[in-house]
Amino acid sequence: MKNVMVIAILLFFTSCEDTKSNKPVTIPVAAATQPVNEKVATFAEGCFWHSEIVFQSLVGVRDAVSGYAGGTVANPDYETVCSGSTGHAEAVQVHYDSTKISYETLVNAFFASQDPTQLNGQGNDIGTQYRSAAFYNNEKEKQVIEAAIKKLTDEKKYKDKIVTQVVPFTNFYPAEAYHQEYIANHPDNPYVAHVSIPDFERFRKEFKGNFKN
Template sequence: MKTMFFLVLTMLSIASCDARPGAAATVATEQDGERFATLPKPLPNEEVATFASGCFWRAEHVFDNLRGVRAAVSGYAGGTTANPTYQQVGHGSTGHAEAVQVYYDPKVISYETLVKVFFAQHDPTTLNRQDPDVGPEYRSVAFYRTPQEKAQLMAEIQRVNASKRYGRPVVTQVVPFKAFYPAEQYHQQYLVKHPENPYIQHVSLPHYQEFAREFPQLIKK
């Protein structure tokens, strides 16, 4: 479940990743009239990668703004329930994590670079927690599709650990990809559509801006 672990801006409560502007605490499901997003089909020149790194609003924005990436879709992966709703995932009954599926041109951006971006744009050393969001749905997971991808992920974990960047060992799960389910439509491009959201202003956007300053050569012009 979404839980605040720090108090910032006493007079302005920063909502967690499940808040919608003007909405109550409850989350709409498809049965309530909330439409799920449609997954794009990979183009002939594209490959697909899937990562989970906390709230998918920020992760989607990071990957979507990389040169060589055509699309990034927010959704759910790593669990056992087919076609889960956001509410189900938040309750912890599905085993899924919030994830992002990335459609990219490997001639422009390599999987190895995507992996480096994945580890750089979140803290892979905090178990079941990213920023103000706490729970297994916010765990760090990298889903591999080939033995080569697994090897690249393990190599990057070794590199990050050796760098002492975080001062703690990486706890990211490295697991084979099984399925990805797109999230509800209102989650897609959330950072772009709702810049006024306190969570976006004080959590998602500052993290993206920090990443963009560190890796300007990767950002679309």
Template sequence: MKRLFITLGALFLLAACGNTQPVNIPVKDQTKPSSNEAVAYFAEGCFWHAEIVFQSLVGVRDAVSGYAGGTDKHPDYEKVCTGETGHAETVQVFYDPSKISYSTLVAAFFASMDPTELNRQGPDEGTQYRSIAFYRNAQEKKVIDDEIAKLNASKKYSGKIVTQVLPFNSFYPAESYHQEYIKNHPENPYVEHVSIPDWLRFKQANKTNFNFKS
């Protein structure tokens, strides 16, 4: 669906009036990992979007685009796009627990996508775009479950939360051209009209909830 949007977008979106104001896209920090660096895994639709969501948070060093949640041990973008591998587009988030907590990452995850959309996010459709919060231990699972309970109690959504909560198994980094894609391809129609606006709305709606990098 993402590729279809890009193809169609090349025909008509580039001709539309858009926001041409420069946007400072967050990229991975070039600093070395801290001695207590931790890792977390989230799937929330297009991994280009997820990359900049997490890389915009203070305490996150890098978010790597990749695939997880399926059974294929040699996934690539073409295979994952078929929906037959079981994998979802996922980000591997490297963070410093002394600067940002796992619970904050989980809160940002749920705040940056619609957890009631089944097997899709926005214009992207298919099981490869389903939302998944992966946990590596019982404590992480409790944090995720508590956040879902909090959202349900808040009545923020009228629909049922369908985000999967799954034990982490394996992560496969995506092809190199997918890494830092938004920073490297700001002119891409999907990036210009979907990825960047979604991220800016997330930042605006949560400017007091999370500590964003300047």
């Protein structure tokens, strides 16, 4: 019982922001030649460690890069983004082969892997940098995002209103090296072990997508 209480207390106070590391990591190298049909999509849904493994698990996605999007300051770093002063959200840029996975599927995965009704946060990760946002590159992508929101609303999937921002893409800055592939490199981190991985396992179980082996 004591162990259960200790874990509960740790989870209450643990967030993506609380856990930092300067441990050098080996970042997987993307394919030297990008597929002819490769496109890029940008999403924010709380801690980017979580977003990374969600999208990387899907067939057709070559890479998902953690970074910062939607802000007003050039070349932000993690500390300033966490302060909320730059206007950025923790986000991922998803590099995908449009002949193997559709933008619509990515949008559906985006909504299925978060609580889009929580304003400026996900779980214990609170702040504008953890807001839910879908950044569209063109009118067609905007329509796909809005259609997904309407479908979830019509189905009464959530008790509360979806507050995901639907905004045009303006900028993206890759996060520091130690944030890339963070979950793969730090599986024993308390936040990763008790929040990120269980959340991902729920997503993988519930989402009707084509997953990599």
